[in-house]
Amino acid sequence: MQPVYSEFVEFLDSHGCDTSWYKDGQLWLDNNIIKAFKRGGQVVWLFRISVDDNLNVTVKKHSKNKGYTELETWQETICRNQDHLKEIESKSISLLHEYCINTDRRIINTNSTGKDSMVVTHLANKAGVNCETYFNVTTLDVAESNQMAKRNGFKHIYPDPQYGGFYKYVHNSGIIPTRFARFCCTYFKERPTVDYFPAEDRLLFLFGIRNEESSQRSNYEDITKNPMWGDRDWIGVLPIRKWTELDIWLYILAEGIEVNPKYKYGYTRVGCGIACPYYTKYTWVLDRFWYPYLYNRWRDILKHDFIDKNKWLVMNCTIDEYILKAWTGGVYRPEPTDDVIQEYAQYNELDENIAEKYFNRYCENGCLNTRGQPLKLKDKATLAMNMKMFGRDIQKFKCKKCLMKEFGWSQDQWDKQVCDFKNQGCKLF
Numbered sequence: 187m188q189p190v191y192s193e194f195v196e197f198l199d200s201h202g203c204d205t206s207w208y209k210d211g212q213l214w215l216d217n218n219i220i221k222a223f224k225r226g227g228q229v230v231w232l233f234r235i236s237v238d239d240n241l242n243v244t245v246k247k248h249s250k251n252k253g254y255t256e257l258e259t260w261q262e263t264i265c266r267n268q269d270h271l272k273e274i275e276s277k278s279i280s281l282l283h284e285y286c287i288n289t290d291r292r293i294i295n296t297n298s299t300g301k302d303s304m305v306v307t308h309l310a311n312k313a314g315v316n317c318e319t320y321f322n323v324t325t326l327d328v329a330e331s332n333q334m335a336k337r338n339g340f341k342h343i344y345p346d347p348q349y350g351g352f353y354k355y356v357h358n359s360g361i362i363p364t365r366f367a368r369f370c371c372t373y374f375k376e377r378p379t380v381d382y383f384p385a386e387d388r389l390l391f392l393f394g395i396r397n398e399e400s401s402q403r404s405n406y407e408d409i410t411k412n413p414m415w416g417d418r419d420w421i422g423v424l425p426i427r428k429w430t431e432l433d434i435w436l437y438i439l440a441e442g443i444e445v446n447p448k449y450k451y452g453y454t455r456v457g458c459g460i461a462c463p464y465y466t467k468y469t470w471v472l473d474r475f476w477y478p479y480l481y482n483r484w485r486d487i488l489k490h491d492f493i494d495k496n497k498w499l500v501m502n503c504t505i506d507e508y509i510l511k512a513w514t515g516g517v518y519r520p521e522p523t524d525d526v527i528q529e530y531a532q533y534n535e536l537d538e539n540i541a542e543k544y545f546n547r548y549c550e551n552g553c554l555n556t557r558g559q560p561l562k563l564k565d566k567a568t569l570a571m572n573m574k575m576f577g578r579d580i581q582k583f584k585c586k587k588c589l590m591k592e593f594g595w596s597q598d599q600w601d602k603q604v605c606d607f608k609n610q611g612c613k614l615f
């Protein structure tokens with residue numbers, strides 16, 4: 187649950203939504219439902235925000251909305267929760283005193299400019315903790331986050347120069363992050379911090395991790411250790427692990443802690459803009475509105491990657507389906523539609539009845555992939571070679587390895603064959 191700011195309402199407005207219900211300083215956004223507190227603390231459901239598969243945004247009155255008028259302002263909600271906020275603040279400060287005063291460890295506060303880390307930084311200041319605050323430059327942060335880190339004087343941790351930035355890495359490696367292959371978290375987020383500090387230092391990290399965030403995090407205690415640290419003498423302290431999201435926001439509003447503009451735009455997270463495969467259509471519509479340049483640049487990268495790698499054969503989807511949603515991971519559908527085959531045929535200058543033959547082929551010799559499943563042939567050159575050598579009417583295909591064995595070709599000879607057929611103008615390749 188996070189506050190609804192006028193910026194988010196501006197976004198809804200420009201998508202043609204009726205926002206005449208908006209009142210400054212009293213509404214909350216919770217999983218795409220606009221909510222509010224009635225005087226006394228009862229939560230009421232007001233409007234539902236929906237994004238369809240074509241990224242159209244709509245706002246509808248919630249079925250539970252009975253036309254409430256006596257709504258609490260944020261200030262009134264803060265007042266009603268004053269004792270609770272004092273109590274959690276004092277517990278967190280006690281925890282910081284216990285671990286961070288009179289310690290001989292070097293204290294490192296990691297701050298992403300997100301809401302949780304801003305609260306930790308504020309509490310550490312209040313507790314008089316002598317710490318260094320670092321902002322991890324993922325190279326996928328939007329300008330607002332970078333500027334906020336700079337404004338607050340946070341030191342910077344940069345990724346390993348051998349990877350360059352995220353976009354350079356994607357360009358050079360040709361790898362698109364998906365939900366099943368998140369190289370970016372390791373290369374641009376987790377590893378740089380571990381590599382930055384001398385392994386022999388005795389460190390104490392302050393983290394804004396909260397138990398409520400996920401089932402994995404629900405088991406965390408006050409002190410944590412990251413398996414990536416190995417046998418380094420490092421510990422993590424979690425001063426706000428028991429806070430709820432509402433606690434965080436009420437405390438931020440009560441204390442006047444700086445809010446990253448992304449939350450005001452309607453985002454629930456500030457990290458890794460645009461290209462994180464874990465985001466959903468509710469984030470993509472925000473990206474398209476607030477960061478059109480970055481949004482289009484990323485979709486352009488996805489489009490070129492799709493065409494270059496003939497991903498029609500891998501995903502069974504069209505370019506538009508891929509850049510709109512399918513890129514985040516997994517085969518889009520088990521069989522290609524006519525649209526998919528048509529588009530593949532068009533881009534590869536093939537007749538449709540030939541184009542169809544490239545889809546969902548498996549090695550007839552029973553070869554298996556690394557997961558022990560039948561080996562699907564996704565490489566256009568391999569599929570083309572089958573038809574070139576055995577005729578376009580063949581029904582049974584073989585994998586590259588089996589073909590090379592059958593013809594006694596080395597990798598170099600294979601490459602030369604493919605090259606020769608292409609040069610002869612064979613459209614199959």
Ligand SMILES: [Zn+2]
Pocket residue numbers: 549550551552553584585586587588
């Ligand atoms: Zn095979």
